[in-house]
Amino acid sequence: MPEQREASLSHSAGGIDPYDALLLLSFGGPEGPDDVVPFLENVTRGRGIPRERLKEVGRHYFLFGGVSPINAQNRELLDALRKDFAEHGLDLPVYWGNRNWAPYLTDTLRTMVNDGHRRIAVLATSAYASYSGCRQYRENLADALAVLHAEGLPVPRVDKLRHYFNHPGFIRPMIDGVLASLAGLPEDVRADAHIAFTTHSIPTAAADTSGAPADHTQDGEGGAYVAQHLDVARVIADAVHAETGVAHPWRLVYQSRSGAPHIPWLEPDICDHLEEAHGAGVPAVVMAPIGFVSDHMEVKYDLDTEATAKAAELGLPVARSATVGADPRFAAAVRDLLLERAATERGRSPERCALGALAASHDLCPVGCCPARAPRPAAAGADWQGPAEAPAPAP
Ligand SMILES: CC1=C(CCC(=O)O)c2cc3nc(cc4[nH]c(cc5[nH]c(cc1n2)c(C)c5CCC(=O)O)c(CCC(=O)O)c4C)C(CCC(=O)O)=C3C
Numbered sequence: 001m002p003e004q005r006e007a008s009l010s011h012s013a014g015g016i017d018p019y020d021a022l023l024l025l026s027f028g029g030p031e032g033p034d035d036v037v038p039f040l041e042n043v044t045r046g047r048g049i050p051r052e053r054l055k056e057v058g059r060h061y062f063l064f065g066g067v068s069p070i071n072a073q074n075r076e077l078l079d080a081l082r083k084d085f086a087e088h089g090l091d092l093p094v095y096w097g098n099r100n101w102a103p104y105l106t107d108t109l110r111t112m113v114n115d116g117h118r119r120i121a122v123l124a125t126s127a128y129a130s131y132s133g134c135r136q137y138r139e140n141l142a143d144a145l146a147v148l149h150a151e152g153l154p155v156p157r158v159d160k161l162r163h164y165f166n167h168p169g170f171i172r173p174m175i176d177g178v179l180a181s182l183a184g185l186p187e188d189v190r191a192d193a194h195i196a197f198t199t200h201s202i203p204t205a206a207a208d209t210s211g212a213p214a215d216h217t218q219d220g221e222g223g224a225y226v227a228q229h230l231d232v233a234r235v236i237a238d239a240v241h242a243e244t245g246v247a248h249p250w251r252l253v254y255q256s257r258s259g260a261p262h263i264p265w266l267e268p269d270i271c272d273h274l275e276e277a278h279g280a281g282v283p284a285v286v287m288a289p290i291g292f293v294s295d296h297m298e299v300k301y302d303l304d305t306e307a308t309a310k311a312a313e314l315g316l317p318v319a320r321s322a323t324v325g326a327d328p329r330f331a332a333a334v335r336d337l338l339l340e341r342a343a344t345e346r347g348r349s350p351e352r353c354a355l356g357a358l359a360a361s362h363d364l365c366p367v368g369c370c371p372a373r374a375p376r377p378a379a380a381g382a383d384w385q386g387p388a389e390a391p392a393p394a395p
């Protein structure tokens, strides 16, 4: 990956100064059957999810013994990051905290502060702009900082690393994944296979206001969220074409819809898409979950279980391509993002690696980026006033 290596070298002169720690910020998930209901209560507090949907999602977790795959995947990513940093002489401790389950973000930040860290870079396990994938994490950071403040602890500065959807270290493993899935399809259907790039559906209203205000759209075009996914899909499809000589038709589709039925969410759903593709004579489909950093429950259940069963019922051969997970190229990308941001914070203008038609994303979310339905303080953005602004959440 030449441009990545060059980029790292070009901004590594001052190293990781001013950062003294990295926080891996993730969603969290249950570790056993007793955790499932309290976890779902944490996730859905105040978010108006119908009871039926919660029962259904609880069933997905129970099918897997009440264990979400996401925690083991984050532990693997932590190992990969520590290994990569050690191999490249980057002396930076890496911590892990979650929004919805232990280890909780607030506890991890408290530990970090007690360990003496004051300037913290944050990597969220969500690659694209959206309320759920960005601002909500920034709100969680604001809440956690307010708790530390209320406890009389020093409040660290937290900088969220930019969205990495178009970083080569995120995209290249997915290109390999799609190539491997195509290669695994029966030979007689391979050349005419379609690619269904999938991501988490969100309400169309949230999609339209995703990203910076300049990227917002109207009438369901999907704002930065959809534009970023389309760009990644195009880069992968073009790379696959270049590699195989076949221009596989592709489409961006959605999965894991939640919320009340009368509220419009991004469509089509992967299962409807499979049915339609089958009806149109498509002989095979590769499902490529570009919206997910690792094999979350949405991948394990909604794609590997539900959509795969749907395809079997249709008699449609499908393959699901790998997510990035703990791929060493992704760990190297995180190092690149860290060095890039550190250089920027030191007043330099480092090269910002990005593939596709969109530029590298902003470092600091501008005012009005991915707005919440009910405005709340959010850290690590242009509108952050400091922890005194955020009332400490009730214990
Ligand atoms: C865009 C997006 C990502 C991708 C970005 C990213 O990767 O972070 C994501 C990730 C995740 N979502 C997850 C789990 C859940 N999400 C829910 C609900 C919702 N997600 C939403 C959006 C997203 N979610 C939305 C708009 C809702 C409706 C409620 C609301 O407006 O907040 C619910 C409630 C039940 C349900 O309604 O499905 C659950 C259990 C897990 C853990 C999985 C595991 O255990 O492996 C992960 C990584």
Ligand SMILES: [Fe+2]
Pocket: 132, 200
């Ligand atoms: Fe979700």
